Each structure stands twice: as structure tokens, then as C-alpha cells.
Amino acid sequence: MESLTFRHTTKKPLAGSLPNAITGVVASGNLEILLERVLPPDACEVAIETPIAGYGDVWEAVVADFVARAQPGGLRISINDGGARPDTVSLRLLQGARLMEV
Amino acid sequence: MAGERAASTDPDALSWYEATARQRVVALADPGSFREFLPPTERRMSPHLPLFDLPRAFDDGIVVGRATLDGSPILIAAQEGRFMGGAFGEVHGAKLVGLLRAALELTPRAVLILFDTGGVRLQEANAGETAIAETMRAIVDVRAAGIPVIGLIGGRAGCYGGGGLIAGTCSRLAVSEGGRISVSGPEVIETNKGAEEFDSRDRALVWRTMGGKHRRLTGGADAFCADTVSAFRRAALDLIGRAPSFDLETLEAEQARLEARVARFGDCRDATDVWRRLGVNDPETVPAMDTDAFTATVARVREADHDAR
């Protein structure tokens, strides 16, 4: 298993007040994402556990793109990966952020 | 968890087979009533899977908590068949055991178990096997206290191995076409006894032998549902209202029921032979029947309904 953590500063906090949410399932080619509103409003942290080592730069790019688009300030995001493709990861991250925007 | 609210969908439209464990629980219970115990934020994950370089799940593949169903308090557990085949590991099993033990104190109207499991998680085999034994003992304790334990089976992993034994311990079972109940899975039988004994690639054979329709017709399940969350909800409410007690009388009736089944169908090679002997006119048409037609067929089979479980 490989552990990766990425920390970002956002321009604004994510809208909404939901304290936490979870989306997805750990399965082959899929992943689960747990989102918790526990950080300062301009901070976002994404921690990933993945069985497929050696793709740190891909994860870094996907996470950076998500943070730029969603501005998920205040969120700690934890991912259990089952070997999802980057487009699946992006989709799930955006789904997760939408869940929190209530 | 709060996020489940957004994940819930119309129970009339939501396929039980396709839904996740979380979606099933939230859509089955009264809206907004579900409260999870040991939610994913607590990160009670398997301590063993990392040894095998396998990913973990925040809930270890089972959602447990309390809710209301038509206003009555229930305890509810749902296995996630897509994570490790819904199999029983140490944490997964202990969450179900804890829920059942809690039922003795809380005396809910019922405990619902939404099965979706291949049985024991081999990477934690001894813990999973022991947890299954603990679960069965706890179910018996809960039933003896007068609390119905209802199993709902219609997920993609079916209900196999020790899961099948737990199901057989419940007060009542509801099953859909997609639900399969069995001890040895098709691949296990084929691996050990050869394809002549069981050809696991013959999917029609799998459904005929282990599927929801066969179990319902022979009295292995007490209700047959269309593949929607609302159908399972209606079935659960109905079954809670007519759960058999757990006592010597019930088990002697079950003994007689199962002995009669073996005596009557013990020489049958195929499920269609069993269905013919049960009085089904065109047994070959059963697999293709829709829910209404199948329900009408079941109504004519005496063995399908009983209090002997």
C-alpha cells in the first residue's frame, strides 16, 4: 500500500455546512472518499491510500485540478482507493464536494 | 453520516441489486431516521488487510445503526457486497455482533440484516468464522427475547457460506430474483468436485439451484420482492408482523419441514424437478416469470409458507 498526502490553500471555503459525507465504494477500479469539514476555511488536505504504487504524480495532478475547480476550503478528504482511473477519481471528488455543499 | 441524505434516492426507483449498502439503508428506513454506529469518520478499519497489501474501507464493508420503520424503532445492518465480496472480517463481524447484543438492551421492534456476502473473508478467516458463530448465537438470543430478526437478500454478492447459515438462523427472510442463498458457492463446488457436479459457468443452473425463486418456492425464504428498495421495505414490514417465536415447538416444526423436503425431493436432480413436484404446472417457465406471475405461482404452493424457522 502507498500513502500519499497533498495539502493545498484555497481562495475560499466550500459552501454549505454539512460536517461530513462519504461517497463511493472500495472495489476494483473504484474508490471511497470521506470528506470532513474540520480544517481552517482556506485549507484542504487530501490523503490517499492506494494499493497501486508509483502514480504519485498522477494523483498530485488530479487533486490539484480538483482543488482549483471546487475550492474545497475547510475539507479533510480521505481516500481509500481500489485502483480507480484518474477520471473516476475526479468524478468522485466532485461528487463528494457537491454532497458537502448543503 | 450526514452525507447519506444526499445519497438517498426514490425507493420506488432504486434497484436493490445496484444500490450500495448505504443507499439501501437510507432509502429503506423512514426518511432522515437513520443514525449510524461507528460511522466512517471513526475509521474503524481492518487491522489485517494491509498485511495483504489490500485496500481497506472506512466502515469495513458493513453499515450498522438505528432507524425507524413506519415509526417503529429498529436496528439495522447492511453489508456492502462490492467491498471484499461483503465478506466477514474481524471488524465487520464484530459490528454485527455488537448490534445484535445491543438489541437485547434496546428492545427494538426488529433487527434487519441486509445480507450481501460471499461468507468468510479469507485474509481474516478465523476471526470471520468465529464472528459468524457469535452472530448466530446473538440472533438466537434476540429472537428468544421476542424480537424478530429479518434478513433481506438481493445484493450482487448473494448470501453464501457462513452468511447462508446466519440467514437460516433469522426469523424471516425476504429475497429477490437476484438474491442467492447457499453454503458452498458454485465455484467452490466446481473446484472441489468438478464441473460434472456443478458447472459454475452455467448461470441459469446457479439461479435455479440457489436463486430467490427456488428458495421462495421451497420455503427457504418467506417473501419474494421485486428488485426495488420499496418492495423490500414492504416485505420487511409484513415479515416483522408475523415472525415465528424461537422455541422447541418451532424447531421441531422445522425439523419435520426439512425432513419432509429431503424425503420428497431428495432424488431430484434439478430445481425444475422440485418445482414440478411442488405442483407448478410449467416449471420451465419459472425463471422467466415476472414478479406478479411468480407471486401467483407461489400462492398455489403449500410448502412456501410456514412458521417453521
Next chain:
Amino acid sequence: MTLAEILGSLFPDGHSVTVREGLVGGSGPFAGNSLAIVGVDGDTPLGIDGALTLARSVLDTVRAGGRTPILVVVDSDSQRMSRRDELLGLNEGLAHLAKALLLADRSGHPTIGLIYGHSAAGAFIATALATRVLAALPGADPSVMDLPSVARVTKLPLDRLTEMARSTPVFAPGLDNMVATGAVHAVLDPEQPLHGQIRDLIAGLEPGDARDRLGAERGGRPMAQAIADAVIDQARSG
């Protein structure tokens, strides 16, 4: 120990226990009462027919009353793997046997398991693991699945699994590992009369299910008890 040796050590004054097609049944005089015996011998797989035979015997003991203890002796294969057994609802048959044993225990008949050979999977759950207290004799070999099969399913090399099995009791087959997880309560001494050892087990029966506590104490199931307790705590506090 063989079944004959076990029965000789349990019942020095004789007994009525017989074995038919691998299924054990009968009784013998025991501590001023009698001790009922059911079980599986000779590494026999347990199918629906056998499960119903054993269950009938257990229910007969319950109906007769008298708090007669029931000893479940086990040297079985796994559940019988066949199309016929599954067609006939093996899950109901095995669950029925387990329920009969659990009912007996609830009805005042102490249930004791004694594994002296092999047992696995569904057969193990429906017999030995459905008793109140499970004892073993040295040389017993309970398992969920043998390591070569685990290697096939997990796609891990057998030599690595064998290495892992030394330090990780949670998945490896064998008596020591089942003791560590709390499934087996005690290992008996074959050099001492079993009569007294079984009598002591019955005298020391505790209420409730001790297996997750034993698993925590022995280190074979480090988390199960704490998880179950945490669920109960959160259920209480609503």
C-alpha cells in the same frame, strides 16, 4: 485420540454411543446423570441428511428435559459440497442444527464441543462452534480453508503465506490459531481422564459468549471485543 479412546476415557463404565455413516449418537452415564453425545467422526463431510439426523437427536434430548449435557464430538470434513445439498437447502439444514444446539443450551442443557480431528467451514459452524464452550484435543486441526486454497484465492505465493501464518493467527489454519481467536476455549490433556475435564468445563460455564473476550486476551482477535462494545455504547447513548 480416536473417538473410541475418547469414549473410553469419558465413560469407563460403558456407553451406548454408535457411529453410523460418520454420524455419532448415543449417551453414557456421567456425574450422576447422563451425557448425550452427537457428532461427526472420520473426517466425514456434513450434508443436509446428516445435519437433520444430528438435529433430531439434539431436539430429542431437549424434549426429554432433565438438563442432560450434550457433548458434540467433531472430526469432520467441511460441509458436503454438492449440487443436491444446495438444491435441498443446506444452509437451512446446517442453521437448523446450530439452532437446535443453541436452543438446548438456552433450555438448561450445557453444550460442550470437543474437536479431536479436522473440521472446516460450514460443518464447523453448525457443530463445534454452536456449543457454549469448545474444547480441543492436541492434534485437532480446525480450519476455514487450507493454505494452498488461501494462496489460490488471495493470489499470494504459498511460501509468503506460510511465513505470514507464523506471526498472524487471524487467517492461518490450525488449532493454535483457533485458540488465539477465542473460538476454542480450552485444550484438554489426553493423559488425564476426559470425564473429569469435561465435568470441570461444565461446572465452569460462564453466561454469555466469552469468545471475543478470549480473542482479545490471547491476541488472536485484537479488535473484535472493543468494536462490539463500542457499537453497544453508541446504541445506548442514541
